[in-house]
Amino acid sequence: MFKDNFMHQIQTLSTSYFQNMGFDQETIDSLIAQGLSDLEKNVARFERELSKDSPNLKHVADVAHTIKGILGNLGLEEQAALFAKIEKLTQTNQLEEIKTLLKKI
Numbered sequence: 001m002f003k004d005n006f007m008h009q010i011q012t013l014s015t016s017y018f019q020n021m022g023f024d025q026e027t028i029d030s031l032i033a034q035g036l037s038d039l040e041k042n043v044a045r046f047e048r049e050l051s052k053d054s055p056n057l058k059h060v061a062d063v064a065h066t067i068k069g070i071l072g073n074l075g076l077e078e079q080a081a082l083f084a085k086i087e088k089l090t091q092t093n094q095l096e097e098i099k100t101l102l103k104k105i
Contacts, residue, residue, distance in 0.1 A: 006105055007036060010076060017075025035074045042066050050099070060098070061090035079105075 011032055018028040046063040049055050068083035082101060089098050 007040070010039065010071070010074060010079070011036065013076055014074040021075075032074070035070055039067065039070050039074075042070065050102075055095065057090040057093060057095070061087050064090070 014032050014035065015028055018031060023031070042063055046060065046067060049059045049063065064083045064087040068080045068087060071077075071080035071083065082105070086098050086101060089101075
């Protein structure tokens with residue numbers, strides 16, 4: 001579902017974000033490694049739920065919220081906003097719109 005270069009883009013953008021905040025490279029590497037690890041686990045949960053015949057939109061919303069937070073912590077506000085929109089779409093059962101948004105990643 002997610003493009004292969006999604007994680008690489010996150011790493012590149014986050015590195016720049018943390019450098020601009022004045023973090024040293026060792027701290028940046030640690031923050032990004034933890035963020036990417038958390039993100040990979042939650043993206044896998046998100047994809048598993050959406051691949052079901054009848055996804056539980058409450059679960060989709062919960063994981064989207066978690067992903068939104070991780071992306072925000074990594075300084076990726078634009079990507080976080082996408083997951084905020086997905087979270088909101090779950091409230092009105094707009095599964096097809098969610099899947100359309102995910103194609104943009």
